[in-house]
Amino acid sequence: NEATQIVIGGTLRVSSKDNHAKISCAKWEGIITGVSGKVDFDGIDIENAKAAIKTTADAGDSVIKNSKVLNCTRPFEVGKSSKLTLDHVEASVPTTTGSFEKSYVEVFGTLEAHYLKYNAQTSEGLMAEDGGTVIVTNALGLGTVAGGVSVASGATLNINGVTVAETPVTLNGTGVGGNGALTGTGVATVSGASVVLQTSSSIGVANAADVLTITGVVSGAGMNLTKVGAGTVILAAAKVGSLICGWTVKGK
Numbered sequence: 001n002e003a004t005q006i007v008i009g010g011t012l013r014v015s016s017k018d019n020h021a022k023i024s025c026a027k028w029e030g031i032i033t034g035v036s037g038k039v040d041f042d043g044i045d046i047e048n049a050k051a052a053i054k055t056t057a058d059a060g061d062s063v064i065k066n067s068k069v070l071n072c073t074r075p076f077e078v079g080k081s082s083k084l085t086l087d088h089v090e091a092s093v094p095t096t097t098g099s100f101e102k103s104y105v106e107v108f109g110t111l112e113a114h115y116l117k118y119n120a121q122t123s124e125g126l127m128a129e130d131g132g133t134v135i136v137t138n139a140l141g142l143g144t145v146a147g148g149v150s151v152a153s154g155a156t157l158n159i160n161g162v163t164v165a166e167t168p169v170t171l172n173g174t175g176v177g178g179n180g181a182l183t184g185t186g187v188a189t190v191s192g193a194s195v196v197l198q199t200s201s202s203i204g205v206a207n208a209a210d211v212l213t214i215t216g217v218v219s220g221a222g223m224n225l226t227k228v229g230a231g232t233v234i235l236a237a238a239k240v241g242s243l244i245c246g247w248t249v250k251g252k
Helices: none
Strands: 005-008 011-015 021-028 030-033 038-042 044-049 051-055 062-070 074-078 083-092 105-107 110-119 126-128 133-136 149-151 156-160 163-165 169-173 182-185 187-191 195-204 211-214 218-228 232-235 244-249
Touching: 005 011, 030 038, 030 044, 044 051, 051 062, 051 083, 074 083, 074 110, 105 110, 110 126, 126 133, 149 156, 156 187, 182 187, 182 211, 195 211
Parallel strands: 005 030, 011 038, 021 044, 030 051, 038 062, 044 062, 051 074, 062 083, 074 105, 083 110, 105 126, 110 133, 126 149, 133 156, 149 169, 156 182, 163 187, 169 195, 182 195, 187 211, 195 218, 211 232, 218 244
Antiparallel strands: none
């Protein structure tokens, strides 16, 4: 029935990489981890859930790898002070949703995407909310996110040593701890995609060796863009200067 859900208070471990386990109903709520609860999945298919994996505030660190989350309205919801790591995970949303349903991935804690193939064809995209951090460590970490990545005030999108292409990014504010709404670690690139300042925002490169290159147009009429940290930010699009109000550099 549609109200069916699996609630995890301890650890639920599935190891079935070579012969995937499957959890599927016509329509159901999904899996929720309670305080200190966590999942450790290696080889599982989860289908037709409203919220496939939902980690509540202060849940344990969960890991999903070599798995599929298919036809789920909200594939992942990450609660405050919890962490979800995705590695070789395929996710998709329904081709249509109900009048009052919204399809998205929402992050209040930490989502670390080592390799995520996200077919978000009807989705509002991936939303990092206040206090949330999305860490991308693979060029395909964000998959195909039709709605792009929206970073709320107080949240951060971190590109960690990879090139992420063709995923639009919307920025707000100064990020977690004031370290940047968009940050780069190591040699990182946001390639070909637009970066829109919805409000005045910061881009951060904490260490002197960090280099973040943005090849797409950075826009946001009347908004200020601030670079923070000791590293280097390269804005490669010639139009950037005419589309934002001001550009401030803090740090070396």
